[in-house]
Amino acid sequence: MMNKGFKLMNYLCILAFLLMLHSCTSISAYFGGKKETLNQNNTEFYIPTGTGIEALKMLLIQHKIIDDVDAFQAVLDYKEFGNKKIGAGKYIIAPNTEYKTLINGFTQNSLDNGNKEVEVEVTFNNCLHIRDIASKVSKQIEMDSATFVDYILSDEILKKYGFNEAKIGALFLPNTYRFYWDTDHVQFIEKMASEFKTFWTADRMTKLKQVGLTSQSDAVTLASIIYREQDKYPEEWKTIAGLYLNRVRNGWLLQSDPTFKFCWGDELKGVERLTYEHRARDCPYNTYIYPGLPPGPIFIPPAAVVDAVLNAENNDYFYMCAKPRGNGLHNFAKSLAQHNRNAREFQNWIRNR
Template identity: 30%
Template sequence: MKKLFLIIVVCLLIIGITVETNNKYLFTVNNHEILISIDSGSSLTEVSNELEKQGIVKSSKYFTYYTKLKGLEKNIKAGRYAIPPKIGLNELLDKLQNPQNEYVKVTIPEGYNVFQITQKLVKSNLIDKEIFIKIAKEGLENFKPYDNKGNISYKLEGYLFPDTYFFPEGLNDKDIIDIMIKRFNEKFSDEYRKRARELGLSLHEVVTIASLIEKEAANDKERKTIAGVIYNRIEKNMPLQIDASVIYGITKGERHINRLMYKDLESESEYNTYKYKGLPPGPISSPGQASIEAALYPEKHDYLYYVLGEEGHVFSKTYKEHRRNVEKYIK
């Protein structure tokens, strides 16, 4: 009986190790889309080694074994492939049998708004400007993160994730938007969603705060400090008074205003964070992951004001202190 018990325990351990191993190796490990080329006449071993070298699979040996197990060792074709992050080996093998040789590489910088993203994609001959803008304004039927609490300029503003993309030629405008939204959903992890719930915020509110941080931060180290200022002002029922939001409300992101005038601060736009308290109705740009993290994990402090100094923003707790900083740094 004791011997049988030991056998059962050993078998369970083996099964557990096998399951853990499979989970570890059955998915790609790249964190972003990677473009690879497979030369004509490449062997399965050469393909497997390249996939491991590029950081796509955990083990070239396991990929070779898995491909042979599926009977697909002779099905992999030469060509260029854009490999998405965190996909199963079955999906990877499907891709490697259907090469797409022509890709257009486009990098969307953090902090770009819909209008700027549109301009970038038009220059790469990937979209029709009017169609892309129309979809961005009206949104998608299967993607509605916004709260409908105000007059949003573009329903997809903030959700076209800034990153480097390899777009296959022949995609239409909606295809490209779908890819960028998918990248946003991949980056806004379950951990982020859980944290948003802990803060009592909707996804839309988090992305809106992150977009403000993206436009305001002068460097990475002050993102969470600026996030703390935003939360502090909201808690004290103070207007945010963020110039970038006012500018977005006036221009819809189509141009930049170097200096706001007093008349601008009286604009009736709901993005006017001098006139209306709380958050603007939606994001004003596409925030990167660092700004999203800052929105979710703000620095705790008592600062309520900041002004741009010589090496980033200078923060203060009182208006009197802030006025001294303004006189010092604003010429």
């Protein structure tokens, strides 16, 4: 009997100790959870992919969001919050947020996002090529630029989306998009492919055939030339589109200055006067040498310019020349004689300027 009583007493002591320990843990978690963050204004906070508990605490201290690591850890322990529960991404931490609310916000949900994770706006306007897109986008989300370029230019991915390396820029429509900050290169490209499919409606595909182009990338390529010719006055886009389509249909060289400039890359930066020597560079994109459209876009044009191509003006123009006064507008001509008069007028203005 004595032995049984002794065992019972031990059991009760252990149970009491565990209850006390649980009570202490609960009390620590309760008071820890009531502690508030230090920030007095809404604060942007980023959690990189793969961040663990220790790194998270360090980031919060470095950004002066928490100052009591023990209290923060007590809440983590009580919630059994492990590394796998951390939702990477961008957060906006409100002033004086309680620790328990902060941790709940960081908790990864069934969509693999943090409960309070917020989206960011991503834009990539004025890009010459894929590497430009990679550079700009990687500054706005967690995506790695080099990984993006290697991935999008791989044979497998080019084949998947139906492009080659020269034409792949046509997949990307410059705009402002919303992403979670921890978006990677695969997710970004999938989103762009979805936007591409949404843009190319049945109506646009019908118009593509009506203007005599065979693929979406052809429309984007022509739009890229138009935009490089005219990026100030959208009212000229449809006129220029009609002019270039006239040249394409009649088998004429496009003779677009932006295409031979593209062949030179950065070498013509700062050069004000372009010469026949510049035009003579042998390159597949030089439309003074090669007929038809270039192999692919020479710029990533806005979607509105693509629509201008699809809704091109039905005109008889074959020539264009900058107007005098350097305002960025053009004179258009149906005949070479009229074009030569326009060109002389512009050259006289240049000489007398």
